[in-house]
Amino acid sequence: MTEVPTSTTYRRLRGYAASYRGLIGAGILAMALEAAANAGTLKLLGPIVDDIFVNHRFSYWLPAGLVLLLLARGAFGLATDYAIARSGRGVARDLRMQLMEKYLRMPGARFDAEPVPSMVTRLGSDSEQVAQAAVDALKMLISNVLGIVGILVVMLWTSWRVSLVLLVMAPVLAWMMGKVGKRYRRLNHAVQESSAQMLQTADQALNAQQDVKVYGAQAAEMARYGKQTLQNLRLALKIEVTRGTLSMVVQGLGSVGLAVMLVVAGAEAAHGRLTAGDFMILLTSMVSLVPAMRQLTNVQSMLQRGIGSAERVFAVLDSEEERDVGRQPLVRARGLLEFRDVQVRYPGREAPALDGVSFVARPGTVTALVGRSGGGKSTLVKLIPRFYEPEQGEILLDGRPLSDYALADLRRQIALVGQQVMLFDGSVADNVAYGELQAADGQRLEAAVRDANAMEFISRMPDGMANGIGAKGSALSGGQRQRLAIARALLKDAPILLLDEATAALDNASERLVQDALARLIPDRTTLVVAHRLSTIEHADQILVLDEGQLVEQGTHAQLLAQGGVYAQLHAAQFREHGA
Numbered sequence: 001m002t003e004v005p006t007s008t009t010y011r012r013l014r015g016y017a018a019s020y021r022g023l024i025g026a027g028i029l030a031m032a033l034e035a036a037a038n039a040g041t042l043k044l045l046g047p048i049v050d051d052i053f054v055n056h057r058f059s060y061w062l063p064a065g066l067v068l069l070l071l072a073r074g075a076f077g078l079a080t081d082y083a084i085a086r087s088g089r090g091v092a093r094d095l096r097m098q099l100m101e102k103y104l105r106m107p108g109a110r111f112d113a114e115p116v117p118s119m120v121t122r123l124g125s126d127s128e129q130v131a132q133a134a135v136d137a138l139k140m141l142i143s144n145v146l147g148i149v150g151i152l153v154v155m156l157w158t159s160w161r162v163s164l165v166l167l168v169m170a171p172v173l174a175w176m177m178g179k180v181g182k183r184y185r186r187l188n189h190a191v192q193e194s195s196a197q198m199l200q201t202a203d204q205a206l207n208a209q210q211d212v213k214v215y216g217a218q219a220a221e222m223a224r225y226g227k228q229t230l231q232n233l234r235l236a237l238k239i240e241v242t243r244g245t246l247s248m249v250v251q252g253l254g255s256v257g258l259a260v261m262l263v264v265a266g267a268e269a270a271h272g273r274l275t276a277g278d279f280m281i282l283l284t285s286m287v288s289l290v291p292a293m294r295q296l297t298n299v300q301s302m303l304q305r306g307i308g309s310a311e312r313v314f315a316v317l318d319s320e321e322e323r324d325v326g327r328q329p330l331v332r333a334r335g336l337l338e339f340r341d342v343q344v345r346y347p348g349r350e351a352p353a354l355d356g357v358s359f360v361a362r363p364g365t366v367t368a369l370v371g372r373s374g375g376g377k378s379t380l381v382k383l384i385p386r387f388y389e390p391e392q393g394e395i396l397l398d399g400r401p402l403s404d405y406a407l408a409d410l411r412r413q414i415a416l417v418g419q420q421v422m423l424f425d426g427s428v429a430d431n432v433a434y435g436e437l438q439a440a441d442g443q444r445l446e447a448a449v450r451d452a453n454a455m456e457f458i459s460r461m462p463d464g465m466a467n468g469i470g471a472k473g474s475a476l477s478g479g480q481r482q483r484l485a486i487a488r489a490l491l492k493d494a495p496i497l498l499l500d501e502a503t504a505a506l507d508n509a510s511e512r513l514v515q516d517a518l519a520r521l522i523p524d525r526t527t528l529v530v531a532h533r534l535s536t537i538e539h540a541d542q543i544l545v546l547d548e549g550q551l552v553e554q555g556t557h558a559q560l561l562a563q564g565g566v567y568a569q570l571h572a573a574q575f576r577e578h579g580a
Contacts, residue, residue: 009310010133010303016094017135020087024135027083031143034076039150041069042285046158046277084139092131096123098317105321108387109347117199122316125195126309133306137299144295151285151292158281159274161264187239188305194232201225261286322407323389330409334398335363335495335526337384342393344379344549352391353379355549359542363495366527368537370570371546377530380546381498384528385414412436415489415521419501421481423473428458429465431473432487440491452487452517454480479514486517497527534571543567 017024044066051057103110103119155163205212205221212221265282268274274282337360344354354376361367369377382388383395386402395402402410423431432449433440449455449465457480461467473481489497499518515536531537538557545553545560545567553565560567 009307009314012314013130013133013306013310016091016130017087017138019094020090020135023083023087023090024138027080027087027139028142030076030079030083031139031146034073034080034143035146035150037069037073037076038147038288039154041066041073042151042154042281042288043157044069045284046275046281048277049280050275050277080139080143084135088131088135088139091135092127095127095130095313099123099127099313102317102319102321106319107322107389108382110319113347115200115203117203118196121196121199122313126313129306129309130313131306133303133310137302137306140295140302141299144292144299147292148289148296151289155282155285158278158285159265159268161268161273163282183242187235187242188308191232191235191239191305194228194235198225198228198232201228255290322386323403324407326403326405326407326410328400328404328406330405330413333413333495335361335413336396336398337361337496337526337528338396338399339380340393340396342380342383342390342395344376344383344388345391352549354383354390354546356393357546357549357551358393359544359551359554361526361528361542363526364524365541366522366529366537366539368529368531368540368543369546370531370534370537370543370567371552372570374548375546376549377546378500379549381500381528381530384496384498385411385416413494414496414498415492415494416498416500417482417485417489421473421485423469423476423481423484425468425471427463427466427468428454428461428484431469431484432491434488437488437491444491448487448491451490451520452483453513454483454487454517456513457483482514483517486514486521490517490521495525497522497525499527499529501530501532534567534574545570 044062048062048066051059051062099122152163201221201224205225212218261282265274265279269279339357339359342354342357343352345352357376357380359367369380371377379388383390384402386407397405397410397413424434428449429445432454433445445465446455449458457476458464458467469475469484473484476484529537529540537543540557543553543555543557543560544551545565547566553560553563553567555563561571
């Protein structure tokens, strides 16, 4: 992949800040006024020293002016902080919203290629650092530059001869910051990649904590995580050393400049061109100048860190979305599905996941998909909502290719109940009337819950339908989660129903309740069932047997048993297991 120039990335970043140009403009104005107040405070030191400590005259306007200038500096600083913070956090939010929307529009293959923890990193720390580069670094840069300009104006006004000493520092500082910039960018990119890897490892180990404990893999997981954290630590230390070295050089230059300034100031005082007050202004200004210059070195680090994050974020925003060019209107499909010589191949794999699959699923019928693990059953089901696209062949709905329909219209025709039910942190009602179903009235919602046999456990909850179910439905059992998913499908009342091993992980009691709920859900729809237990699909209108991505057998339960092929072998094996 061609590396994008830093200037191009930063120009694109500034585009996100453009929406907040009013706030940023107000912030810059406040910075300028703060710098002016600071310069005024420095300039006021001369009369204070000369009048009070040299000439022994006291004037009330001097302390009053100092108090007013300091209060003004504080007020303008507060205004700056608010305006820039509001802009920066606004940019971060806008970027997160764009990223989240982009991820939700990406094809299923993207989620196979990029782990979710990496996506979360982009939504979290990467977006925050991009906002820092777009706005916060701008604040630090402009604020310090204006502060330095104000100080230089005061120094030149006080004594231009002494102030010329500062010119020796400028070329060396510019050269150093340019040299270090490339190193910052490289190291920050490596740190961000390392952070994503750490998050992925931690996510895997914590989600699989039961397996980790049972198989005694704590040491192995800690070793892997420890290696990654050590690498992250080393990279972070390299960044700190780089930043500290540049800061040390700036401070060293400042010290040399201060020493030379003292020599020149002494000569100027000896010739009567510099008063004690003027010397105090120059000395205080020079001391104030060094921290401001050191702050500019931090801008380089912040900017390069943000540029690295921006490149990662923009790589996502520039990625391909799901193809959605269909224009054929579709209010409610009849549900006639036809696969014609469909082939699917996952990226990076030579063998196709599905190869030359053809069949027809008619409205009001049940089509069961069976076969050994990895045979392509779940892949086939995911093609219907177009989570994946076939490499060859086509899939038709009511005589038209799926791509003729808008994705949103197509997916409104489909209800999906999988083995791993996805529920969200909220109430029972929120999870049943989910997404476009939120407008469903209370009677339809309650009917769907009753038909799904879910009222059996909901009625025992303290708040009934308004009861919270915890993150990912953690407060519910597997059977209860499945019944809520079935209630959601019942409420949707879609003409196509996809059941992907919906009862595979349930105990017998839960399975009976779920099967009873499914019996109410299935009629009058085009139903495709991925079945693990063959006893649950004996009454299917047709059974498709998939083996290594190919459709090897097709027929009813009785027909396939009579053939004595793959299905008969699978059935006999399960019969022996349950009979044992």
